[in-house]
Amino acid sequence: MKKILDLMEQELRQAFEACGYEAKFAKVVLSNRPDLCEYQCNGAMAAAKAYKKKPIDIATAVVEKLTGAGADASGAQAGGADASGAQTGGADAASMQSGSAHPVFSEAVAVMPGFINLKVSGQFLAEYMVRMAAADKLGLEAPEKPETVIVDYGGANVAKPLHVGHLRAAIIGESIKRMGRFLGHRTIGDVHLGDWGLQMGLIIEELRDRKPGLVYFDESFTGEFPAEAPFTISELEEIYPAASAKSKTDEAFKERAHQATLKLQKGYAPFRAIWQHIMSVSVEDLKKNYSNLNVEFDLWKGESDAEPYIADMIQMLVDKGLAYESQGALVVDVAEETDSKEIPPCLIRKSDGASLYATSDLATIVEREQDFHPDRYIYVVDKRQGMHFEQVFRVAKKAGIVKQDTPMIFLGFGTMNGKDGKPFKTREGGVMRLETLIAEINEAVYARIMEDEERTVSEEEARRTAGIVGLAALKYGDLSNQAVKDYVFDIERFTAFSGNTxxxxxxxxxxxxxxxxxxxxxxxxxxxxxxxxxxxxxxxxxxxxxxxxxxxxxxxxxxxxxxxxxxxxxxxxxxxxxxxxxxxxxxxxxxxxxxxxxxxxxxxxxxxxxxxxxxxxxxxxxxxxxx
CATH class of the missing domain: 1.10.730.10 (Isoleucyl-tRNA Synthetase; Domain 1)
Structure with a gap:
């Protein structure tokens, strides 16, 4: 089913062409002056330059042809709207109003200096409603060429609880995925877990310090490793921050963690076994918490899944003459002459042979190209990662991993701040867990429901309803802001039953x-x-x-x-x-x-x-x- 704008433009195109003007000038847009009209066409302004005529003459001729009525330049109609929203017109504004019925428009008026103001026919609009009601997906047309779209969002690190910093990636990405899928594209959501970096080595070495008797740290052990994890999710969530804090003051511990990470990445079996435990315990908990947000992923892949592709990818970059050594590290130049700011080389491998985020992100693209051949990539990530992804995208295209014309979109989002304008924290100043935030907003909604004197729902139903409405308050409060902008999390405003909530x-x-x-x-x-x-x-x-x-x-x-x-x-x-x-x-x-x-x-x-x-x-x- 065609969009109503397309149907209006179809009428305008015929009128423009009948007057000897190109149909491209017949673009119809929503009026920026709804007090004057519902839609408008500003094409006569552009056509005037091309045809060396007065805009009002072109607009008047088009309206005459559109309605089959004669022009009346008496100036009775005044006012219009230009593209910037400024009011135009006056006593000498030329105008013409439809004198006969039109199947689409109830009114078409040419006003100075050359705008065409339009009102839609009531009959046409009612018929459009009936057709929408009967159409599949309410008249949404299937795309001419459905795409395979990868949406990379979530980005949680294993062994850590979800906190408010994970909120925006999850709900913005989920919405983008749902939109693409509903429109008819093959849209694939990938959580892309952080499961392969230094935090793994930190956990392993902290576990060694706490439980040195575990078989994973016995170099003489040759049996099967235990199937059950040597920690619970609660213990794991305490182990990582403790290890991270220790690494900031204990250089020896930090070096041990670094070496443990390298051994893990090179396939050392005992550390791989610990890593498998970390993954199984963490992913189960992450799935539960993402589900509480009504967020689901098609792929639960992480940085580790890219590991098998890294060696061949690096060799390909070397063979193509793109990757070269710089101070012992391997880099690829990505700067272009047209850059308005400095774009440093992309670091592919550290001097000690360790992989970096860019390495795994590029290898992940190699894997996705092999598995899905995407027509479009969308990355939903903190906007502060913009430079990193600019470098990665440039290497991917420069190396031919991705076709030059494949859109690679970085949807960088801003920060969720407290009322003080700083990143949102708990009352004690710490990072708030996501489940705590959800509980607080649900409680605020429940209180609003219960204080309604005309309430007809029981306390039990009010609790259930508060869970649904609370999630809507949280997600809408975030999504109603332009993604790239920071916004203030205001629980009072977000849970209000009036206003834009x-x-x-x-x-x-x-x-x-x-x-x-x-x-x-x-x-x-x-x-x-x-x-x-x-x-x-x-x-x-x-x-x-x-x-x-x-x-x-x-x-x-x-x-x-x-x-x-x-x-x-x-x-x-x-x-x-x-x-x-x-x-x-x-x-x-x-x-x-x-x-x-x-x-x-x-x-x-x-x-x-x-x-x-x-x-x-x-x-x-x-x-x-x-x-």
């Missing part, structure tokens, strides 16, 4: 569910998709505004994924929720005496609910039945 969006969906339930209780018949309801042209401005917001659904979803911008979906559903609530307050839906009109209302709000539920699903959020 997750609870407000869910409350709107629950309100629609309540109306539909009352409609059924009063004998009305309506299915989940309301296909038996015919949607009529809008009876008032608020109803038309709701229809216009609904009609933008497929455009928003496509642009949201193309721009890796979940915040666009958040902004859309906030505007849609506002439009529904305005319509709800101005319309007596259930007491409407005209049955055809009442059926139309029910069909429309059901469609609004379906759009909202689809969109929150792409954000990894679900709605309760009651709040």
């Amino acid at each position: 997750g609870p407000y969006i869910l409350y709107t969906i629950v309100r629609i569910k309540s109306i539909l339930n009352k409609y059924r209780e009063n004998g009305g018949i309506v299915s989940e998709d309301a296909l038996e309801k015919n949607i009529l042209p809008a009876a008032n401005d608020s109803e038309k505004a709701l229809m216009l917001l609904i009609s933008r659904y497929n455009e928003v979803l496509e642009s949201g994924f193309a721009e890796t911008a979940p915040h666009k979906i958040c902004q859309y559903i906030y505007e849609l929720s506002n439009a529904f609530n305005s319509f709800y307050h101005e319309t007596k839906i259930l007491t409407e005496p005209d049955e055809a009109r009442k059926d139309s209302f029910i069909g429309l709000i059901t469609l609004a609910k379906r759009v909202l539920e689809t969109c929150i699903g792409l954000l990894g959020i679900e709605a309760p039945d009651r709040m």
